[in-house]
Amino acid sequence: MKRICVIGGSRYFGKLLVERLQAAGHQVTVINRGSIRPPAGVEHLVVDRDDEAALTAALGSLTFDVVVDQVCYTPVQAAIAARAFAGRTGRYVMTSTIEVYDPATAALPAVPAGTPVPEENVDPRAWLVTMDLPWHDEAYLDAHYAEGKRQAEAVLTRNGSFAFASVRSAHVLGGGAQEFTGRLAHYTERVGRGEEIAVHSEALPTVFIHYEEMADLLLWAATATDFTGPVNACSDGLLDVRELTAAVAAQTGREAVHRTVAAGGTASPFSFDRHYAMSNARAKELGFAFSRITDWLPGAVAETVAASAVPAV
Template identity: 75%
Template sequence: MQRICVIGGSRYFGKLLVERLHAAGHRVTVINRGSTPPPPGVEHLVADRDDESALAAALGTRTFDVVVDQVCYTPVQAGIAVRVFSGRTRRYVMTSTIEVYDPATATPPAGAQDTPAEEERVDPATWAVRADLPWHDEAYLDAHYAEGKRQAEAVFTQDGRFGFASVRSAHVLGGGAREFTGRLAYYADRLARGADIVVHARELPTVFIHYEELADLLLWAATATGFTGPLNACSDGLLDVRDIADAVAAATGRRPVYRTAAAGEPAGPFSFDRYYPMSNSRAKTLGFAFSRTADWLPGAAAESVTASAAPAARGAHQA
């Protein structure tokens, strides 16, 4: 049994992580702003992680074996966490993202443009930190999401007060209505309406992970191994936007109609004109066994179609 603190953990795979940590017998504390209580038996501390003094006061004298940070998006937040949790934990695991490799925001090394990214492609030990940028501005943060994650990783890595690991998650799917990004639901809705699926002229593949698998990997990262540094998390197998739309179409019984985006027109989710899969070989070497995307995608697509149809069915019943 370990004493584990989860920052965030109120929805999607973070909520599932909290449930599975508790079910495994760990003593779990959840810190969030109070909007969503954790399951029974899990300690709940209400604090804004952006308020350093309030966060420290909420923690009191508590110490932890591991902290799992689900909601660290900026170097400013990382700096607060480093100061507050110094002396309170021996290890810190941050949920990061595949977006750190996106060639639209981070130039890959020469010759790496068409190869899956290894962790060293973005090295947080050498990445520059700019805490003076307007990270508090929501519009700025939204436009610089990937850079915020890169710099947050860099703060933890370069400070070195405790063992630090980052889990760089692939695009997360599954869970039906719980999949709050709505990206699978987007395709379910367009297929239901007979609308075109807008794609790039050349669609390039990326990698994905099921939300339950990501929760399992985070549990493993927090409790079963002491690795440090970045770790890529993705199921085996590349997919492009047509693979995703075709899976949703199979669940609806409709044929997708694809249309190439006009100049300046945005394509739909998961249509990429740039290549940025990542390699999961490090996690495999450390002992984690990944599923195959092709095995769980049909079920995830069917869940999304069912969840998308439910509001319409309720509306028809109420009418």
């Protein structure tokens, strides 16, 4: 049994992670701002993780085997966590994102189209950290989400107070109404209503992961392995936007209608004009077994269709 702290853990795969940690017999503490309570039997610390003094006070004398940080978006948050948990944990796992590889958001090493991007393409040990940017401004953070994650990884990698690992998540689907981003619902609702879906003329494929598989991988990263550094998390197989809409059409019984956007135009979620699909080879080498996207995509679409206001025919 391990003593594990989850920062966030109040919705989607973070909530599922907490449930699975508890079911596996671990002693779990959840830190959040109190809007959603964790399951019975889970210790709950209500505190704003951005308030360093309040966070340190709330932690008191608590120590943990592992911290899993679901909601670290900036180097400022990472630095606060590094100080607050120094001497309190031996391992720190941060949930990161495929967006760190997006060539539209940073000058990154070129990867041949069709070649899955490995972890070393973004090395947090060498990444420039700029703490004095307006990271507390929500509009700035939304526009610089990928860079905030890159710099947060860099701060925690260099911290030295604990072993650090980051899990770079692919686009997460599944769970029907639980999928709070609404990106899959965008497709089920538009296909169901016969509305146009904006796509790039040569939309490139990307990678996905089911929310339950993402919870499983975080459970594995926290309890069953001691790797450090970044690891990519994605199901096997690539999927482009037209294949995704085809899967939705199969569930709704309606044909997908596409509208091609001009170069540089705004397209629907998961339509990409640039390549940065990840490789999951490192996680496999470390012992994690991934599903194939085709194993779970039809079910994920069906769940979203069922939660939609647009009935299938």
